[in-house]
Amino acid sequence: MISIRHLSKTFHNPDGSVVNVLKDVNCDIDKGEVISIIGPSGTGKSTLLRALNMLEPPTSGQILFDGQDITAKGYRLDALRRRMGMVFQSFNLFDHMTVIENIIYAPIRLLGISEADARAEAMTLLKKVGMSQKADVYPSSLSGGQKQRVAIARSLAMHPEVILFDEPTSALDPTMVGEVLSVIRQLASDGMTMLIVTHEMRFARDVSTRIFFMYDGIIYEDGSPEQIFEHPVHSVTKAFVNRIQKLVYEIGNDEFDQLDMHSGINAFCIKYNIADKASLAISIADEMIQNHMASVRPLTFRLTYTELTGETALDFMVEGLTESPFAPGKFPEDIRSKAKDIIQEPTTRGFRIKILI
Numbered sequence: 001m002i003s004i005r006h007l008s009k010t011f012h013n014p015d016g017s018v019v020n021v022l023k024d025v026n027c028d029i030d031k032g033e034v035i036s037i038i039g040p041s042g043t044g045k046s047t048l049l050r051a052l053n054m055l056e057p058p059t060s061g062q063i064l065f066d067g068q069d070i071t072a073k074g075y076r077l078d079a080l081r082r083r084m085g086m087v088f089q090s091f092n093l094f095d096h097m098t099v100i101e102n103i104i105y106a107p108i109r110l111l112g113i114s115e116a117d118a119r120a121e122a123m124t125l126l127k128k129v130g131m132s133q134k135a136d137v138y139p140s141s142l143s144g145g146q147k148q149r150v151a152i153a154r155s156l157a158m159h160p161e162v163i164l165f166d167e168p169t170s171a172l173d174p175t176m177v178g179e180v181l182s183v184i185r186q187l188a189s190d191g192m193t194m195l196i197v198t199h200e201m202r203f204a205r206d207v208s209t210r211i212f213f214m215y216d217g218i219i220y221e222d223g224s225p226e227q228i229f230e231h232p233v234h235s236v237t238k239a240f241v242n243r244i245q246k247l248v249y250e251i252g253n254d255e256f257d258q259l260d261m262h263s264g265i266n267a268f269c270i271k272y273n274i275a276d277k278a279s280l281a282i283s284i285a286d287e288m289i290q291n292h293m294a295s296v297r298p299l300t301f302r303l304t305y306t307e308l309t310g311e312t313a314l315d316f317m318v319e320g321l322t323e324s325p326f327a328p329g330k331f332p333e334d335i336r337s338k339a340k341d342i343i344q345e346p347t348t349r350g351f352r353i354k355i356l357i
């Protein structure tokens with residue numbers, strides 16, 4: 001359906017500097033594929049999507065869509081954009097129009113559909129994204145997740161053959177990410193061809209037929225979710241997909257700011273969408289730091305979250321120690337009963353107690 005050949009994009013900045021954002025991108029995308037594009041920021045993911053529907057005309061190379069070069073002079077860009085929908089991080093709804101007016105605007109003007117037919121179809125699409133009760137309200141009264149679902153319905157109303165999503169959940173509160181991802185999942189199971197730039201690793205692994213890992217202006221690694229996430233070929237890919245988010249506190253001999261740690265743990269859990277684990281993490285941290293390991297100072301406490309596996313752990317690390325401060329079989333029962341698993345192990349510099357929750 002889409003073939004990209006030697007695509008490059010160079011930006012010339014006002015200060016005279018030149019950035020080669022896309023260097024030599026090559027790929028073929030079949031109808032019905034769901035491709036997640038992942039990679040560090042600044043590696044050209046958005047530029048690639050924008051090049052695909054010619055919002056950002058490439059510097060060189062070709063993009064073939066159904067065999068026709070869309071970068072060629074004279075190619076009808078309005079027709080291209082009808083066939084290739086785009087959903088942005090920031091929704092881009094018209095604020096002065098109601099939800100249903102947002103959806104029927106383009107089909108009436110660009111596809112020549114009657115208003116009655118457009119409204120009937122809009123209601124079907126709103127039902128599909130779970131927003132039919134909100135047809136007559138203005139976008140300002142909706143949550144971010146609801147706005148994004150309307151934006152998806154609006155895109156579907158043009159009957160696109162492909163939809164490009166540029167970080168559709170990045171602007172949302174963590175509580176609303178799920179509702180948008182489940183709409184996209186539904187589209188995937190309907191067979192819609194989609195390219196999705198996303199930071200949601202677990203979603204990408206579950207929903208995609210293929211993953212593009214972008215790095216340094218190229219598709220650095222391209223493969224099935226299993227290949228990219230379980231057996232990446234390149235070490236940069238491996239490091240990226242296994243990223244671990246960390247929150248670290250050094251607990252010395254002087255007074256430790258416990259409330260500051262509580263709010264830090266709360267904020268961390270909200271940010272990574274594990275708010276349900278915050279109170280357990282706080283209670284285990286308090287118990288370990290103030291009670292069971294009160295005599296062990298300095299102590300390093302680390303809360304970690306592995307995005308890909310969803311593993312959440314509290315690490316308590318002591319330098320210079322070679323074995324557990326707890327006698328065999330004497331690990332505190334109150335902690336053991338709350339944990340999924342407990343791993344006690346020596347590290348290069350000391351000893352670690354890892355409590356998985």
Ligand code: ADP
Binds near residue numbers: 011012019043044046
């Ligand atoms: P990603 O989406 O992977 O974070 P982008 O495609 O947005 O990356 O941007 C890649 C690089 O291109 C960044 O360094 C960015 O600053 C630069 N860039 C993007 N758009 C422009 C532009 N219009 N002018 C100059 N530089 C740009």
Ligand code: MG
Binds near residue numbers: 045046047
């Ligand atoms: Mg981007």
